[in-house]
Amino acid sequence: MLATSTPRTAIVTGAARGIGAATAKRLAADGHRVAVLDLDAASCAETVAAITDAGGQAIGVGVDVADADQVAAAVAQVAEALGGPTILVNNAGITRDNLIFKMTEQDWDSVIGVHLRGSFLMSRAVQAYMTQEKFGRIVNLSSTSAQGNRGQVNYSAAKAGLQGFTKTLAIELGKFGVTANAVAPGFIQTDMTRATAERLGVSFEDFIAFSAKEIPVQRVGQPEDIAATISFLTSDEAGFISGQVIYVAGGPMD
Structure with a gap:
């Protein structure tokens, strides 16, 4: 059963694939107009097509979320095309994995820039x-890695x-009817976890099997597992939930 929502304009960043694409499709199924944002506008076409083919309304917008001018232009474009956005899912993310003694300043800055600055x-x-x-409704994508990961x-x-960003948004924006929550996925079967398997030198199939145990x-999670949680948090029914970090990881997290 889909969450109850008044049709609104939603923005999902990093929505060309993986969790972002699944979330964009789910929010469209909930009745929202969806702006599919990613670094390259052309990469958004598949997600947009999936939504429109199913009878939904969506546009694709290219944006570097770490660039203030591009963000301002992208949000203005969304507002003009679909109406003022009142749902935001901050999903855009990258990895530049390495042990600290091998990690470059660029590796650090790039990841912090996309996730936090973005x-x-x-x-x-x-x-x-x-x-x-x-x-x-603001939903930020955290991770079980927030608790530390080699x-x-x-x-x-x-x-x-x-997570701290989310809690502060909830405090500052609550009086305006705005909620902010974070979803922290565990192991989700995506291109990003495939890249992790490659970094570790194991096959993706073996990585999935080991992780599931x-x-x-x-079992490991699917992008749709995260999209379903975001669907509820962005619904009208979730108005009394704010400042929370919800771990969607197939089991309890400390």
Whole structure:
């Protein structure tokens, strides 16, 4: 059963593939107009087509979320084409994994820039529409890596930072009818986890099988698992949930 929502304009960053694409499609199925944002506008075409072929309304927009001017232009484009955005899913992310003694400053800056600076710039741009409408839903993608993960000091720091960012947004924007929550996925079967398997020198199939054995529900997650959680958090029904970090990982997290 789909969450109950008034049709609104939603922005999903990093929506060309993986969790972002699944989320964009789910929000469109919920009845929202969806802006599919990614670094390259052409890469958004598949997600946009999937939505429109199913009867939904979507546009693709290319944007570097770490660039303030590009963010401002992209949000303005979305507002003009679909209406003022009152749902934002900050999903855009990259990995530059390495042990700290091998990690370059560029590896650090790139990951922090996309995850933290990008989420800040997008949220700052979109909150103006939310506060005006006295309604808003912001969902930031954290990760179980926020609790620490070997070879990911940059990614772990960014994902932990997003949790504090989320809680502060909830405090500042709550009086305007805006909620902010974070979803922290565990192992999700995506291109990003495939890249992790390659870094570790193991086949993706073996990586999945090993990981599933360590998860209480005995399977790895799918992008649709995360999209379903985001669907609820962005719904009208979730108005009393704010400042929370929800681990979607197939079992309890400390």
